[in-house]
Amino acid sequence: MSTPAPPSPHVGSRPGGRSARVRAAVQRATQELLADETNEPLTIPVVAARAGVHATTVYRRWGSIGELLTDVASSRFSGAIVVPDTGSLRGDLERYASDLAKDLGDPDSLPLVRATIGAGGEQGASACTRERQQQLEAILEREQARGNQTPTVQHVIDAVLAPLYYRAIFTDKALTPDWTRTLVSHVLPD
Amino acid sequence: MSTPAPPSPHVGSRPGGRSARVRAAVQRATQELLADETNEPLTIPVVAARAGVHATTVYRRWGSIGELLTDVASSRFSGAIVVPDTGSLRGDLERYASDLAKDLGDPDSLPLVRATIGAGGEQGASACTRERQQQLEAILEREQARGNQTPTVQHVIDAVLAPLYYRAIFTDKALTPDWTRTLVSHVLPD
Incomplete structure (x- = not known):
């Protein structure tokens, strides 16, 4: 109190x-x-x-409560995850997906995402994930700076980011390490 | 009134x-x-x-308002989309993704999904998508009955269903026909 x-x-x-x-x-x-x-x-x-x-x-x-929640979400979901630098795109994406899965499992995380989507509309929802998308861009740009080709940001958002949020919000399934690795393998086949 | x-x-x-x-x-x-x-x-x-x-x-x-919204979402999101039967898995999934994209674009759809996620918690969110997952299962089972191999239900949920909901809820991007076809191509490469 x-x-x-x-x-x-x-x-x-x-x-x-x-x-x-x-x-x-x-x-x-x-x-x-x-x-x-x-x-x-x-x-x-x-x-x-x-x-x-x-x-x-x-x-x-x-x-309004929607704007308050949007502000709280902006603070909470900024800087909570550091862009990993493992030396390879696969390593970076696997670490990133695993860190995001852990963050979505924090008790103060998912209730805030849900409430902000509910009361904050599109602006609120976007405050929850804007920085996540920017972090994926940073990971891909670093791989390109290494001289390597990468999937598009949109492909990684669709194949890795989207299912993490979908599973957390809509289902009672756990965001397990095996599953997050599988998501990365969909966008980076062996 | x-x-x-x-x-x-x-x-x-x-x-x-x-x-x-x-x-x-x-x-x-x-x-x-x-x-x-x-x-x-x-x-x-x-x-x-x-x-x-x-x-x-x-x-x-x-x-509670959460239980009311969950009930409204259960009614609204049951039967609104018919499982397509085009004769091929690719055709079925493309039609399905396109129909779902249209349904999520209805003015009475996304506000209900958002509000139900916000007030109805996991049970509310699950009421929005439970039948969608069952429909994907039905599409895959029919293809298997034709004697063909299919991706897993989980893969199709991750690659097709999840990005449709993610884009609708978290972004201001349109769910275009080109994009929904691309999602299906991720799970069924040429």
Whole structure:
């Protein structure tokens, strides 16, 4: 449980001070509530109460629960995975798929993806995967810089990224290491 | 706008009478509200008001907005696509992928998928795609009955079904006929 920061005449004037703390508290409250797996959809008043701030503060800053979730997803799904550099395209893609599978298995990950798709529409959904697509581009560009041919980014998105998200979101099947390697073998046959 | 059915002493005792009408009115109201693309998540009181029934009726029957959406998705995504029978596996899969792409482009389809993923969790998401996976199984089994080898169901789910849903949900790219044919060619090379 967070409590609001004590009011201070100095803090409001410092950029990134109280404002950054409010943002952090609201983001944390959102993730905690999602992890609780209640049966009801998240609303701004519920998030505000958990964060210890006024609902009007949250409405003024984010506008809607969809925009708040999109912001939380942007933060959560940026930088969480490092682009691997194993020396080979197959190694990079296998490591990448395995890291993403692990990340989607984190308890704070899938509930956030689901809620953001539900309330944030296309913009929210795209905030969950934009950086993932950029990372795949980086992996392919490095292989091209080594002087090697690669599949297209679109092919790798369709063959590796899409099934990872599909299986996580729509099924109760585990994202196993054997299966993630199989996905890579579809785009890089032996 | 629907209005509640007039009370009648005979209707309540007829199975599928008033009860079926309430279900239809609530399902229709849910789909209409999703098509409105409001900024706020759907709630049971809002759906009940639109359907012209008491919120308690909706709570009693469905329990939560997630369960209601799961029920609506089960109805909407059952039977909407007929398993094609073109005489060849490639033809069947191409027709199937194209039909699914069209269905995901319907204005009442993607908002329902997104909302059901958001509020219905794994059970809701699975209600959107369960029949799709069964249809792919039927296509592959028919090809096997013709005495031909086929890819596994899992491979076709990963290579064809998953990218269709991934692109619809996470990107603003169109699900074009060229692209859906490319997906099938990944699992059935020339």
